[in-house]
Amino acid sequence: MFEATLRYNSNSDKHPVATSGESLDSLLIPGKMLAANSKALPTNLRNWYDSYNLEYYIQPTLFDFRVGDNFRDSSGSVRTWHWDYATEVDRLLEELLAKQDNVDATDLSANQLRQLTISSVEFQESFVPNQLEAETGKYESISDPEKYSPKAVIPWFQQIRDGRDLKVNEDILDVATDVSELPLKPCLFLTKEALHSDSLPDQLTELLTSRDIDQCFLWIENLDKQETGEPDYERIASLVANLDGAGISPHSYYGDYFATLLSHLGLTGTTYGTMYGEEASERRERRTGDGVAHRYYVDAVKDFLKIPAAVDLQGTVGADMCSCEVCSRQFGTWADLADRYQDDDENIQALLKKHHIQVRWKQIQQVESESLSETLDRLDADYREYITPFSQSNQISNAKTLDYLPRWKNALESVSGS
Numbered sequence: 132m133f134e135a136t137l138r139y140n141s142n143s144d145k146h147p148v149a150t151s152g153e154s155l156d157s158l159l160i161p162g163k164m165l166a167a168n169s170k171a172l173p174t175n176l177r178n179w180y181d182s183y184n185l186e187y188y189i190q191p192t193l194f195d196f197r198v199g200d201n202f203r204d205s206s207g208s209v210r211t212w213h214w215d216y217a218t219e220v221d222r223l224l225e226e227l228l229a230k231q232d233n234v235d236a237t238d239l240s241a242n243q244l245r246q247l248t249i250s251s252v253e254f255q256e257s258f259v260p261n262q263l264e265a266e267t268g269k270y271e272s273i274s275d276p277e278k279y280s281p282k283a284v285i286p287w288f289q290q291i292r293d294g295r296d297l298k299v300n301e302d303i304l305d306v307a308t309d310v311s312e313l314p315l316k317p318c319l320f321l322t323k324e325a326l327h328s329d330s331l332p333d334q335l336t337e338l339l340t341s342r343d344i345d346q347c348f349l350w351i352e353n354l355d356k357q358e359t360g361e362p363d364y365e366r367i368a369s370l371v372a373n374l375d376g377a378g379i380s381p382h383s384y385y386g387d388y389f390a391t392l393l394s395h396l397g398l399t400g401t402t403y404g405t406m407y408g409e410e411a412s413e414r415r416e417r418r419t420g421d422g423v424a425h426r427y428y429v430d431a432v433k434d435f436l437k438i439p440a441a442v443d444l445q446g447t448v449g450a451d452m453c454s455c456e457v458c459s460r461q462f463g464t465w466a467d468l469a470d471r472y473q474d475d476d477e478n479i480q481a482l483l484k485k486h487h488i489q490v491r492w493k494q495i496q497q498v499e500s501e502s503l504s505e506t507l508d509r510l511d512a513d514y515r516e517y518i519t520p521f522s523q524s525n526q527i528s529n530a531k532t533l534d535y536l537p538r539w540k541n542a543l544e545s546v547s548g549s
């Protein structure tokens with residue numbers, strides 16, 4: 132089974148998740164969000180587990196503090212969610228954040244590294260069961276709170292630019308292996324440049340197998356599909372095949388359709404946001420404004436497009452209306468979707484998110500039911516049908532192309548030898 136994981140980033144994702152639980156296998160929840168929503172969120176997780184068997188992981192927020200300043204407000208104070216997390220996890224983290232800009236694992240003493248690793252593992256393992264017990268204790272007893280524990284623990288991690296960066300990840304993993312009671316699922320966070328090191332794949336395999344770890348998340352930085360070349364995609368595909376060959380199940384920490392395709396080479400899951408969240412870089416700048424453009428995920432081109440662009444493209448191609456539960460109920464034709472464009476944010480946003488979740492789920496089921504060559508032939512057919520309307524649409528920027536579709540196909544073919 133290829134695991135469909137949703138990055139649950141804001142409280143506005145609650146409704147789309149609550150009504151699409153059957154189209155998801157698990158959630159990835161930022162630790163800071165859990166700390167800041169310590170009553171409602173554990174209860175939601177419990178309900179979703181009970182009704183959909185929907186499991187979850189907790190993203191180690193310790194990671195957020197390494198670079199950038201998006202965890203601080205304009206006056207330099209740590210933002211509420213991040214501060215709630217620090218308070219919940221360890222006083223040491225509060226102290227460090229008060230006296231320095233960032234917290235980088237490589238700057239910590241061995242004792243500090245050990246302490247923060249232990250407290251962040253404990254936070255992941257016990258926060259939800261403890262909260263549930265505390266909450267339900269008032270009215271009823273909860274028979275087995277442990278069943279609401281996360282699926283695995285993700286120890287915090289550092290970016291790997293070359294083989295030398297492995298050391299601090301090793302130190303963290305050693306401590307986590309010692310103290311964790313749940314299975315570990317470390318995140319290997321690589322730059323694109325690191326992909327091209329010939330020794331790294333073996334070093335990564337060794338990092339995990341020497342600690343009896345048989346699963347991991349894989350995050351390659353900056354995989355924007357407009358800007359990622361075929362050699363990068365090839366390296367990713369071969370890394371996945373490599374890990375799979377060593378008995379390790381890799382799972383994309385951020386993934387677009389390329390990750391779904393990689394299920395043919397041994398990738399065992401992917402993670403995406405309700406809207407975007409298909410790729411990311413480490414450095415995040417402080418946000419200004421929070422306007423998120425309304426974008427519609429177009430299955431045939433495996434990308435989000437602004438609504439007028441999606442409507443124009445699908446109209447030119449003569450595509451049938453999307454058959455997902457949301458679109459088939461809400462929009463009879465592409466023109467109906469265009470009309471809804473002016474709706475208030477909340478309203479249309481929730482529909483677009485649900486549509487995206489359901490389309491991604493269908494894509495995964497489809498790829499899983501096909502052979503690699505069937506999948507690639509279908510990708511190729513969509514590319515040929517859409518290439519001209521896409522490049523000629525006045526609604527789509529000339530800077531955007533569909534070149535990523537053949538790049539994905541070539542990378543898979545080259546690594547699989549087909």
Ligand SMILES: [Zn+2]
Nearest residue numbers: 453455458486
């Ligand atoms: Zn739809």
